[in-house]
Amino acid sequence: MEESVRSQNLDSDFPVNLRYESGFGNHFSSEALRGALPQCQNNPLVCPYGLYAEQISGSSFTAPRKLNQRSWFYRIKPSVTHEPFKPREPSGHLISEFNQATSCATPTQLRWKPTEAPERPTDFIDGLYTFCGAGSSFLRHGYAIHMYNADRSMDNCAFCNADGDFLIVPQKGRLWITTECGRMQVSPGEIVVLPQGFRFSVYLPDGPSRGYIAEVFGTHFQLPDLGPIGANGLAASRDFLVPTAWFDQSLRPGYTIVQKFGGELFTAKQDFSPFNVVAWHGNYVPYKYDLSKFCPFNTVLVDHGDPSVNTVLTAPSEKPGVALLDFVIFPPRWLVAENTFRPPYYHRNCMSEFMGLIYGAYEAKADGFVPGGASLHSCMTPHGPDTKTFEATVAVGGDSGPSRIKDTMAFMFESCLIPRVCPWALESPYLDRDYYQCWIGLRSHFSYEEKTATDGEH
Ligand SMILES: [Fe+2]
Numbered sequence: 001m002e003e004s005v006r007s008q009n010l011d012s013d014f015p016v017n018l019r020y021e022s023g024f025g026n027h028f029s030s031e032a033l034r035g036a037l038p039q040c041q042n043n044p045l046v047c048p049y050g051l052y053a054e055q056i057s058g059s060s061f062t063a064p065r066k067l068n069q070r071s072w073f074y075r076i077k078p079s080v081t082h083e084p085f086k087p088r089e090p091s092g093h094l095i096s097e098f099n100q101a102t103s104c105a106t107p108t109q110l111r112w113k114p115t116e117a118p119e120r121p122t123d124f125i126d127g128l129y130t131f132c133g134a135g136s137s138f139l140r141h142g143y144a145i146h147m148y149n150a151d152r153s154m155d156n157c158a159f160c161n162a163d164g165d166f167l168i169v170p171q172k173g174r175l176w177i178t179t180e181c182g183r184m185q186v187s188p189g190e191i192v193v194l195p196q197g198f199r200f201s202v203y204l205p206d207g208p209s210r211g212y213i214a215e216v217f218g219t220h221f222q223l224p225d226l227g228p229i230g231a232n233g234l235a236a237s238r239d240f241l242v243p244t245a246w247f248d249q250s251l252r253p254g255y256t257i258v259q260k261f262g263g264e265l266f267t268a269k270q271d272f273s274p275f276n277v278v279a280w281h282g283n284y285v286p287y288k289y290d291l292s293k294f295c296p297f298n299t300v301l302v303d304h305g306d307p308s309v310n311t312v313l314t315a316p317s318e319k320p321g322v323a324l325l326d327f328v329i330f331p332p333r334w335l336v337a338e339n340t341f342r343p344p345y346y347h348r349n350c351m352s353e354f355m356g357l358i359y360g361a362y363e364a365k366a367d368g369f370v371p372g373g374a375s376l377h378s379c380m381t382p383h384g385p386d387t388k389t390f391e392a393t394v395a396v397g398g399d400s401g402p403s404r405i406k407d408t409m410a411f412m413f414e415s416c417l418i419p420r421v422c423p424w425a426l427e428s429p430y431l432d433r434d435y436y437q438c439w440i441g442l443r444s445h446f447s448y449e450e451k452t453a454t455d456g457e458h
Contacts, residue, residue: 036278036279147213240286
């Protein structure tokens with residue numbers, strides 16, 4: 001599959017057309033030079049073109065076959081060819097250990113306004129900051145939710161996240177991402193997953209850019225089971241796109257690898273680009289997905305379905321049906337239920353819900369939740385439509401005919417683990433301290449006739 005990329009920046013060597021392979025969980029093979037992939041074995045004494053063979057393991061060697069993920073790279077120099085790692089200054093606002101020393105517990109409903117462009121030049125790495133999370137990357141169980149706010153492309157450096165998989169949701173500005181498997185363009189309305197350990201570099205062709213990131217520790221994203229829906233629907237395997245092999249063989253003096261390890265950043269110097277993989281094969285790969293291709297299902301008679309029906313990807317916990325982290329979207333769709341309060345219901349949840357809005361408006365919030373903003377409703381914290389939405393919906397009545405939700409894309413990261421919130425997120429000038437006010441106006445509509453009730457007691 002080919003995709004047109006408009007080259008607006010002369011600095012970039014992104015091509016006019018990027019090629020992708022399609023499929024989810026496939027075993028892919030890709031070579032930028034014909035014959036670069038060894039045949040019938042992974043690790044020959046001498047690889048074609050004099051390349052080095054290097055494996056990246058995304059699961060333990062002995063993981064069950066259906067969960068086993070690894071890829072083989074055939075590269076000009078192996079990844080190990082670098083100087084020792086050193087702590088990076090500044091280390092940034094990243095956390096992968098969530099405890100009382102690093103983060104705060106709060107059951108309060110939280111909402112943030114979108115951040116403005118950075119005041120000083122900031123690349124993707126420096127623009128990363130953690131909002132909240134749970135667990136530990138060292139213990140391989142948990143997650144972190146980050147945002148990025150950047151306006152400058154990464155220069156002569158690559159990022160490597162040793163802690164977990166990144167699921168990136170761009171909200172503003174395209175990302176041109178170079179990975180060891182090849183290059184991808186990811187636009188707002190698409191998502192990209194960059195698995196643990198992959199080296200990648202982010203170019204920002206549109207300047208100021210921001211978005212959301214879910215990072216999962218110790219597991220990988222899967223497609224959800226479809227149950228009674230059947231064999232088709234929601235996100236289709238064939239709509240997931242994987243880059244194709246591309247390599248940079250030039251000398252790169254002073255090239256820096258920035259490694260996130262335990263939430264801290266380290267740097268190591270080398271004199272070549274890490275994007276020197278001439279061919280690769282395997283099923284441990286970065287991939288992207290266009291959310292407009294999602295095939296939503298919904299109730300067709302009464303009531304409001306649970307949001308799980310809109311799950312795009314799920315990172316499972318060890319308990320069946322319990323997600324470490326679900327990625328759920330609220331896309332354009334028809335609402336047709338009769339005699340039904342169609343916006344999301346009032347809710348308290350044993351799971352915790354972090355929401356973002358990519359574009360448009362969200363059906364449960366008439367005001368205040370805007371593209372680029374975020375909200376967090378933790379375990380058993382009440383939430384639901386604001387006063388204005390409730391009153392307007394009831395005023396319209398229950399049988400208003402089909403209505404179409406248009407031009408919107410909200411999403412939710414939902415987890416069974418209760419997030420602790422980073423101090424800078426609670427102290428942020430973008431925190432909406434009046435969020436609770438959106439429900440305060442909900443008034444009682446309760447009424448009954450005393451005579452009737454008294455009669456009922458006899
Ligand atoms: Fe909810």
